[in-house]
Amino acid sequence: MNEFKVGLLALATLAAIVFMSFKITSNQSGxxxxxxxxxxxxxxxxxxxxxxxxxxxxxxxxxxxxxxxxxxxxxxxxxxxxxxxxxxxxxxxxxxxxxxxxxxxxxxxxxxxxxxxxxxxxxxxSAGIETLVKDASEVLVDVKSIVKSLKESISPDGQVSPIKQILADLSEVMANTKEATEVLKRVTAGNEQKINALMDNLESFSYDLAYQMDKANPDSTMSDIKEVLSNTKKLTADLNEIVADVKRGKGTVGKLLVEDEIADQVKATLSSVQKIVGKADAIRTELSAFTGVNTLGGAENELALRIFPSPERFYHLGLTTTEIGPDTETITETTTSGTTVVQNKKERQKDTFKFNIQVGRRVQDFGFRGGLIESSGGLALDYYLQNFGTRFSLEGFDYKKDKGANLRFITELQLWNVLYGRASLDDMARKERSATVQAGLRFNDEDLKGLIGFFF
Amino acid sequence: MLTFQNPAISLKNVTKIFGEQTVLDSLSFDVERNKITTILGFSGAGKSTLLKHILGIMQPTSGTIEVLGKDLSTLGKVELREFRRNYGMLFQYAALFDSFTAEENVGFPLKEFTKLSKEDIHKRVSELLISVGIKEESFTRLPSELSGGMRKRVGLARALALSPHIMLYDEPTTGLDPITTKMVNNLIVDTAKNHKDREMTSVIISHDVRATLEISDYVAFLDRGKIVEYLPVDEFKNSDKELVQEFLKL
Amino acid sequence: MIAKIQKYLINSTEDLGRSIIEMVNGLGLMTEFAGRFFYWAVRKPFRFHLLTEQLYFIGNKSIFIILLTGVFTGMVFATQTYLGFKIINVDSLVGAIVAISLAKELAPVLTGLIVAGRAGSAMAAQIGSMKVTEQIDALEVMGINSIQYLAVPRIIAATIAVPMLSIVFLFIGNLGAYLVGTTTLMIDEALFFSKLGEFMVVADIAQGVIKATVFGFIIAVIGTYFGFQVEKGAVGVGRGTNLAVIWGMVSVLVLDYFLTTFLVKIL
The missing domain is CATH 2.40.30 (Elongation Factor Tu (Ef-tu); domain 3)
Structure with a gap:
């Protein structure tokens, strides 16, 4: 009796194995x-x-x-x-x-x-096509999200477009600035000229911006974005279809190969994307802080921020002071000058803070700057010796009928990494010449990122 | 020392050493055929070891053992296995297989060693069980359902199943009440008598002096691996050996 | 104070050393025992009725617990893996993963542990109590080799039964996973089977069966060995049974590791 039951067990086991083997032999040869x-x-x-x-x-x-x-x-x-x-x-x-x-x-x-x-x-x-598709889909994901946020900022639902908002705010700012300049005028009598110059620069700045934002203008960034949007829409639809097919395990990616239209569109999208990505990526910033001493006995400090929306264009915003430098988060060796200024140039003494707001353009190794230099209208020419990390600048500003312009010659030298040294000859054309020696730090994006990383 | 012509069992200078201990010390001992021989001794004197040597389960360190004329050391494994059919052994607690009934226990050696049919086995088993005093209604009982005395009977029946020529009894009456002791003694005597025509040598290992002296033909006294005294029973009772005297008094 | 610490350390080291030596001794004795198994297994008489008896005891009588454990293991495992897989949307793979894990690891190991507990202990107890009541001596006296009579059928039976039980476990485990997967977890049935077929190979089942076979052998060798080692009455039987179960289970788990690494290379 028991033998029978044992036999049954053995049979059942055999049956189970055979059954399971059948279930899994989809790939077996045999x-x-x-x-x-x-x-x-x-x-x-x-x-x-x-x-x-x-x-x-x-x-x-x-x-x-x-x-x-x-x-x-x-x-x-x-x-x-x-x-x-x-x-x-x-x-x-x-x-x-x-x-x-x-x-x-x-x-x-x-x-x-x-x-x-x-x-x-x-x-x-096949690897090439496949990785291209893979890359394209990855790019598309990025594009999608960029496009999405761009869309939001350009025309979010039911709200006033933020860009418009910015422009509106800007004009307000301009109005306020105009007011401020009245004050400034009063304070810095005789500097209307400079204020006007500042205004002009700011205006041109915002004009530039508006120009870029204008969808209708074929040159502007916006129209590029528009183009990309439409291409992307088309392509996304097609790709969704293909992806669905692929998901179903059907068909081959060969479809992609056969239909040139899609391939062309992919190319077009990719190149448009590159343009935008190129643009977005290219905005660089530079932060510098310098401190030093003037032969006339005053301390001179400068804090500046440079924004490069493209490698050859930049906006310079800065502050110069003859007091001991303002607090910055950067590690600097502040050399305090113990000596007090004996001689006081009217301009320098009273003007504790001076503004530097310039627009600039870089051509090869030369740079041209114009705008407010030390709260007065001026122009500047830079020459870069890349290999030596050196920069020579010639600035002309503060034009006075009687005195002429303040001509300044600056030599800036990269001492080490982010540490720079600067020597300048001021008022070269005038009688009261002076020299300034400064040391400071100059950071670009990478340095800043690294620095922030260090602190956090 | 008693010696015999053509003994059933003959040990010659058998020594057994376990590590540091000498359990059997150059022992020479003959057992006469068709008689009841008892080996007495204290616990630990070497009785069980001696028994194992006689059975061929253990090999001596030195010396020879002859059983029924055959030198055990000359037998190969298979021959030895067959040779064991000549022995029957009754254990102190019968050592019945607890998952088999009385019938199955007695039939076990027949199943293993003979090619008898089921009916023939059943017949023989019945014969055996009845001959030792087990009634038919107890045939299908498990050992746990039998009394100690009945178990011993069944054990005896099993030992006799293959008609052995040598019966070995390991402490057959030790620890039993007087009535059961008498019963067992009777069994041993009857067994020896009933099989005399085919030859039946009985060897009893015990330290129950009184019971064994009643039924034995010969008595040997084993002390620390040596046979100290070996005499026919009546002479043994009057032995002058001190040790024996002490033992007999107990 | 220092002397006390020293003494304690010395004693502990001695004990440890002794234990290790004992264990190695034991291993040697067990190996010798296994050798005797092989010797007697191929000699007449072949007691097939004993083998069948043992197969019934180890195999058929374990079926219920194997079915129970198997189906619940399959169900639990399916549920657990589902939770994780659902997150990355590969819940269709649950069937495949459960099947492969069952086949390669869970079925042989769990079956081994169950059999070690059930049959391994029974073997040690049976043989141990026979030893204590002189039944083994009785066998020997009758000229029947106790290893051949008691150990060989059990070891062979276990070596055959455990893989069979393991397959049953595997089958019922998959069934459980399938039921839970397609009803409670709402996994698509067609996907369940197609992914199963895609990822599982016969070699996976083979691995599990080989493991189970080895486990069966080891469990029975350990069980019968400790049974024969028993001395000193009831206490000894209890101790022998305990040792058989513990060492049986430990061996299953340790061998599982070595077998896995070994089999992965071959299959």
Whole structure:
């Protein structure tokens, strides 16, 4: 009796094994006749013996062996006999979903001649297309989010466009500034000229900005963005479709290959994107802080911020003071001057804070600046000796009928990393010449990032 | 020392050493055929070890053991296994297989060693059990359902199943009440008598002096691995050896 | 004070050393025992009725607990993996993952542990109590080798039964996972099976079965060995049973590691 039960158990076990084996033999070779073929590929990474071979997306065989042949890989594999592999069939290595499991797909060609046993099937390089698609989709994700936030800032639902808001605020600021300048005028009698100059610069600055923001203007950034938006919309729709297909495990990415229109659009999008990304990426900033001493006995400090919306254009905003420098978060060695100023130039003594607001343009190794230099209208010329980290500048400002302009010659030297030294000759054209020696720090984005990282 | 012609069992200068201990010390000992021989001794004197040597379960460090004319050391494993059919052993607590009934226990050696049919086995088993005093209704009882005395009977029946020529009794009456002791003694005597025609040598290992002296033909006294005295029973009772006297008084 | 510490350290080291030596001794004795198994297994008489008896005891009588443990293991495992997989949207892989884990690890190991507890202890107890009541001596006296009579059928039976039980475990575990997956967890049925087929290979099942076979062998060797080692009456039997279960389970787990690394290389 017991023997019978034991026998039953054994039978049940056998049945269970057979049943389970059937359930999982979708990829097994073993049933059916197979024919062996071969191919040569440049890169067989991720391919192992037993990696499945698919034809039209359905399992049709397995790899039997992979060998190194010179600099390429020779793959031997077998395919179900009933699949007619023609002479112009192609072979491609593809990956499945996220996990990146690789398999080989065979595209049967339309030739009337069949391949014989052990013949070679041509392999096509697929990696390029696939990575392009992968990259494109990644870029698209980025683009999408950029576009989205741009959209929000340009025309958010139901609100006044922030850009418009900014412009409105700016005009308010301008109005306030005009007021402030009246005050300034009163305080700094005789400096109307300078204030006006400042106004002019600011105006041109905002004009520039508006120009860029104008959608209608074909040159502006906005229209580029518009173009990208429309291309992206088109492309996203198409890609969604393809992605859906791919998800379903159907069809091949070959569709992408066949339809040139899509490929062209991808190219167009990519290049437009590059433009924007290029633009966004290119905004650089530079922060500098200098402190030093003037031969006339006063301490001279300068704090400046330079914004480069493009490598050749910049806006300079700064503050100069003859008092001991304002508090900054930067590590500087403040050299306090013990000596008191004996001689006082009217301009210097009274003007404890002076503004530097300039626009500039860089051409090759030269730079041109114009705007407010030390609260007076002026122009400047810079010359950069990149290899030596040196900069020479000639500034002319504070033009007075009687005295002429204040001509200043500055030499700036990069001492180490972010540490700079500066020597300048002031009022060269005038009688009261003086020299200033300063040391300071100049940071650009990278340095700032590093610094912030250090503190936090 | 008693010696016999053509003894059933003959030990010659058998020594057994376990590590540091000498359990059997150059022992020479003969057992006469068809008689009841008892080996007495204190606990730890080496009785069980001696028994194992006689059975061939243990090999001596030196010396020879001959049983029924055969030198045990010359027998190969298979031959030895067959040879064991000549022995029957009754253990102190019967050592019945607790998952088998009385019937199955007695039938076990028959199943293992003979090619008898089921019916023949059943017949023989019944015979044996009845001959030791077990009634038919107890045939299908498990050992746990039998009394101590009944277990011993069944054990005896099992030991006799293959008609052995040498019966060994390990402490057959030790710890039993007087009535059961008498019963067991009777069994031993009857067994010896009933099989005399086919030859039956009985060897009893015990330290129940009174019971054994009643039924034995010969008595030997084993002390610390040596046979100190070996005489026919009547002479043994009057032995002048001090140790024996002490033992007999107990 | 220092002397006390020293003394304690010396004693502890001695004890430790002694234990280690005892264990190594034990291992040697067990290996010798296994050797005797192999010797007697191939000699007549072949007691098939004993083998069948043991197969029934180890195999059939464990079925209930195997089914119970298996189905719940499958269900729990499916539920747990589902929670994590759902987050990255690969919940269709639950079936495959549960099946592979069951096949390679859970089925053989859990079956091994269950059998070690159930049958391993029973073997030690049975043989141990036979030893204490002189039944083994009785066998020997009758000329029947006790190892051949008692140990061989049990060891062979376990080596056959444990893989069978493991397969049953695997099957019922997958069934449990399937039921939970498609009803409570709402995993798509077609995906469940297609992913299962995609990721699982027969080699996975083979790995599990090989492991189970080794486990069965070891559990029975340990169980019968400790049974034969028993002395000193009831206390000894209890101790022997205890040792058989503990060492049986420990061996299963330790061997699992080594077998896994070994099998991964071959299969």
């Amino acid at each position: 049933f059916g006749q197979y024919v062996t073929y071969r191919t040569i590929v440049k890169d067989a990474s991720g391919i192992f013996p037993k990696t499945p071979i698919k034809v039209a997306g359905i399992a049709a065989g397995r790899i039997t062996s992979i060998e190194l042949q010179g600099n390429t890989a020779l793959i031997t594999f077998e395919i179900l006999k009933q699949i007619q592999v023609t002479k112009n069939s192609k072979l491609r290595i593809k990956s499945v979903g996220f996990l990146g499991d690789k398999y080989i797909e065979i595209y049967v060609g339309d030739s009337t001649e069949m391949l014989a046993k052990l013949d070679f099937i041509d392999s096509e390089e």
